[in-house]
Amino acid sequence: MADILDIQGLSKRYGAVQALDQLTIKVPEGSIYGLLGPNGSGKTTTLGIVLDVINASAGTYQWFGQPASQSTKRRIGALLETPNFYPYLTGEENLRITADVKRVDHARIPGVLQTVGLAQRRGDKFKGYSLGMKQRLAIGAALLGDPEVLVLDEPTNGLDPEGIAEVRQLIIDIAAQGKTIILASHLLDEVEKVCTHMAVLRSGKLKAQGPVSSIMAANDLVFISGGASLDQLLQIARTLPFVTDARPVNQQLQLSLQPETDSSELNRAFFSQGIALGQLVVRKKSLESQFLEIIKADSV
Amino acid sequence: MTSLLRIELRKLLPYSTFWVLLVLQCFLLFVFFYARGNVMVNGQMAGAELYQFPKLWMHLAYVSSFLNLIPGILIIILVSDEYAFRTLRQQVIDGFSRANLVQAKYSVILLLAALLAVYVVFLGLGFGLFYGNNTGNETSMFTNVQAIFYYLVQLVGYMSLAMFIAFLVRKTGLAIMLFMAYTLVVERLIQWKTPDGIDQYFPMKSLGALTPNPHAEVEQLILGASEVLTPMQALMPVVLYVTLFCFLSYQLLRSRDL
Structure with missing residues (x-):
């Protein structure tokens, strides 16, 4: 499949802030495609740049395999940050302006x-x-040109x-x-419920990207205790090939298993090994904690 | 450009601020010209001489030129509104180029200047026919009507400056203050320290030269001669200034984030 949007090494600096x-x-x-990150992580900046309203400090981007131009813009419907309309005009009058700018037939407005x-409210002032x-009017305006993206x-x-x-x-x-x-969002479950692919941003840096299923692959956590001392359990756990991570947490041992491994x-x-575990608890990692894990995994 | 103007009209026609300022401007033009003609000079109504064709057109252009701030302020409001509503940004997202944004506002400037010039022509015809002692010489009626053309160019110049200032500072109040400060005070201060040979090419002075005072000869006798361009000579610098203001507005839009 072709790439609709290809962003290469995009950077933006506001004074001292590397957005x-x-x-x-x-x-x-x-x-x-979900662009996920906390407030101020650079989601809007990214979209602003590829929508041609913010000048990038460095990097390039291409829409549909070509540099952005007036013709690529008309294949895109976009809502950036806030709904931007003339307050003294009605919803319908505002959409007429949008339609003219996009060179779209006004016949599409009622639909x-x-x-x-x-x-019902088309005749009321914005x-x-x-x-x-x-x-919703802004989403309507974005849909007006029957955009590909x-x-x-x-x-x-x-x-x-x-x-x-x-x-x-x-x-x-x-x-x-x-x-x-x-779709840019700081709401995890929005991205999880809707998106097929995602990129996670934090402080302007890309933390993870790929299909949602691969990023959110739920590596379950297993908590074990009893049968032997914590140190002994830890030693054995570290020798097991399917355990990717083992660490003591609150008198228990927290293990991460390789995907597809049964507890x-x-x-x-x-x-x-001659140890009968006193307790074995499998805990599904919540999306929330995985998200926090991704954005906390600072390489710095 | 006409499609841009059509979009601008969709914003303008339902906008009450636009109508209020336009009606105010037309009303004040009428009042100014009427009041000037009713000043008593040597026990005689000035109007008798003022409202005679073809001299009327020069007087009318000169009097009207005192009211150029209002169209300028209107343009400032229209441009800074777009910043306040963030609609410039939306229009660029939806397919406009930066140049389109300037062209669209420039088309409004041309339209307003044309509207006001046509209104002033009708004003002149009205006053001339109503008050003037027309000696039946109908051919002289439109002689010197080019004074109104110079007034139109002057309007375009004032409004282009206003547009540039609005794009520069983006805030309505600040832009209006800056516009008035420059047109009324700042340039005069600079002119004061600059030789006539140079300052006659300054924006406000070139713009002013388009609509000279019909009594200029008398004035110069009293105040001493100062070098001023004729309307015809002022045309070229003014066109250059208008181009410059539009180009600078475009450069501002290009270099800054929307």
């Missing part, structure tokens, strides 16, 4: 308003909209739980039409 440091990622066609649930409605920066910001569910469903529906979606195998291994 983005040598970011290199590729977004495959047809993927839902888009319907899709984002604003058909300044009277709730935060959720503003956000949708870039959404925190699209569920300010939405109520129902709105969040709707937007996520909308994203999945749009992706089902074969479109590529690039009963562990039990059997200890038993063959």
Whole structure:
């Protein structure tokens, strides 16, 4: 599959702050690509640069295998940070301006308003909209050009739980039409629920990237105790080939096993050494703790 | 450019601020020209001489030129609004180039200047026909009407400067203050220390030279002659300044993050 977006060594410096440091990622066609990271990690900066509103300090990027131009922009629908509209115009009048800028037929406007649930309020001024409605209008504007790629920066910001569910469903529906979606979010479960690929950013540095399933491969943690002293257990555990990590934690031994390893195998291994474990607990690693682990794994 | 103007009109026509300032400007133009004609000079209404074709056009252009701040302020508001609403950013995301942003605002400047110039022509015709003692010489009615063309160019110049300042500082209040400070005070201070031969090419002085005071000869007798360009000579520097302001606005947009 071709890459929709190819980012090479992108950096951005604001004075003393390195907002983005040598970011290199590729977004495959047809993927839902999550850009995950805490606030201030460089997600919006990255999207701002590839959307041509922020000048990069270094690095390059290509859309659809070519440098960004007015014609590549019209194949992209994007919502960056906040919904940006004229407050004194109605939702519909605002979309007419968007349509003109994108050179899209106005006939698409009613359908888009319907899709984002604003058909009833299309004649109301933008300044009277709730935060959720503003956000939905922005998503509508992004959809207006029937883009091949949708870039959404925190699209569920300010939405109520129902709105969040709707937007996520909308994203999945749009992706089902074969479109590529690039989604920035600081919400883990949003990325997990929606995305196929992801990149994790922290302080402008890329911490991990790849298909969600491979990054989030749940290496379960196993806690064991009893049958022998902690030191003895530790010594044995370290000799076992399928144990990738072993460390004492709170009078217990915390083990990480290689993927596809069954915990009963562990039990059997200890038993063959003449130790009957008093306790063996398998704990699924939560996505949250994995995320924290990834962003804490500072090489510095 | 026309498609850009169409988009700008979608923003302008429903915007009450635009209409308020436009109506205010038209009203003040009327009042100024009316008031000037009703000043008593030597026990005689100045209007009698003021409202005669073809001299009327020069007077009208000169009087109107005192009211150029309002269109400038309007342009500042329109540009800084785009920053406040972050719509410049959105339009670039949606497919505009930086040059398009400047061209779009420049098209509004041309439109406003044309509208005001047409309005002033009608104002002149109205006053001239109503008050003037037309001696039946209809052919002289539009003689010297080119004074209004120079006024149009002057408007474009003022508004281009306003646009550049708005792109530069991005904040409405600050931009208006800077615009007024430069046009009313700063350049005069610089002119004061600069020889006439050079300062006649300064932006405000070149712009002012487009609509000279019809009583300039009298004034020069009293205040001493100073070198000033004729409207025709001022045209070239002003066109260069307008180009420069547009180019600088473009460079600002290119070099800064939106």
